[in-house]
Amino acid sequence: MSDFILETAGLSKEFKGFAAVSGVDLKVRRGHIHALIGPNGAGKTTVFNLLTKFLPPTTGTIHFEGQDITTEAPAATARRGLIRSFQISATFPGLTVLENVRIGLQRKLGTGFHFWRSEKSLDALNGKAMELLESVDLGRFADTITGEMPYGRKRALEIATTLALEPTMMLLDEPTQGMGHEDIERVVALIRKVSEGRTILMVEHNLSVVANLCDRITVLTRGSVLAEGSYEEVSRDPRVLEAYVGSADINDAHH
Template sequence: MTDIILETRGLTKVFKGFTAVSDVNLRVRRGDIHALIGPNGAGKTTCFNLLTKFLAPTSGTILFNQRDITTEQPAQVARQGIIRSFQISAVFPHLSVLENVRVGLQRRLGTSFHFWRSERALAGLNDMAMSLLEQVDLAGFADTITVDLPYGRKRALEIAATLAMEPELMLLDEPTQGMGHEDVSRVTDLIKKVSAGRTILMVEHNMSVVSGICDRISVLQRGAVLAEGAYAEVSIIPEVMAAYMGTASDTLESGDSRSSVRAETTDGNTHG
């Protein structure tokens, strides 16, 4: 089996004359945590939507495990093991934490549409659901109604629900967006923990998170790949500094407060 789990070749998306993603050649290595970073409007979320088939590319090819998935539908790629989260937490607010995870397990086990069965028939999934909640440190919240969870815990629940689908490749879109320092640290540790035996591709603006857990990063600017490699190598490239800070004399080091502020306040639109 190849070391490359996901690859794009010349991936391009044009919206009515505006090129949001331009000739992107991305290679994600199996087992890595790989980040897509870049300033506002760089094309990161659009790229995610192309990879998960919520958008159709204008041109280019997407390969997953060396198989061409360019023309497949979202449900087809999800069944193959590509599962994503979204910028806005996508959980069922009026179900309990346990029930949210159980929904994901139902789909995986093929019982999602057995509407005629008693809810008691789902009890057999509870042990599996609890095991997943333990992985994300939510076992103590199993009976909590999801709407009552703090925001950071909701993001952890979303990761647990994603794990219920047994993803081979997890795509996390802004997993720490809008969080305070404590929640950022908790979710960062969680991502590192659940990455064991999996591949993660994530869009993230907090450079402390990126530098701390990512094996490799790709920097997008104006829809094109500006640089790719290890964080320590890419972060000192003058063009990358300029893309984030507006001048090559500034730095993108994780400890630089200017880059942290810039990183946490960029890419607020859906074509990020």
């Protein structure tokens, strides 16, 4: 077994001649929390879409757990345990928090969206769903209608519904976006907790979150890898400072 759970080589994506992602070689170490950072338009979301097979690459390869998944269908890749956490819009705002997690569990079981199944068969999933909610500190919100939840708690629910699919590797797209300080702290603690026994790749704008949480950081700019290393290494790299702020201190760029 390689130390690297996910490896891309020469990964590129062109849209009508525009290179959104260009020759990206990414290696994510098993068990790490790895961040993709970079200015807007750097290609971070496109990389996520390529990894989860929502887009086919123009060139390059993707290996997960040593298997070439470059041309695999998105569902097949998800079944391998490479799973992206979607923002709450992907859940059902009119259902309770518990029901949303239960749907995640149903998907994992392959029973699909069998809403017409007897309540009895769904009750069997309630215990497991409650366990997941407790693990993200949402037990007391179980009967709350999802759409009425506070924003930061919705992000915790997204993580719970993703955990229901039993990911080996989780892709988190801007998990603290739009949050206040208190919510950010809670979500950072949650990510640290759920990272035990799995690998996490995250796109994140908030550099203090990255500094606190991530083992390794890849900096993208204009679709290419500019730098990679620990937060200490990349935050001192003059090319990274230049890319972010034209030369001011990276640590001032996000205050």
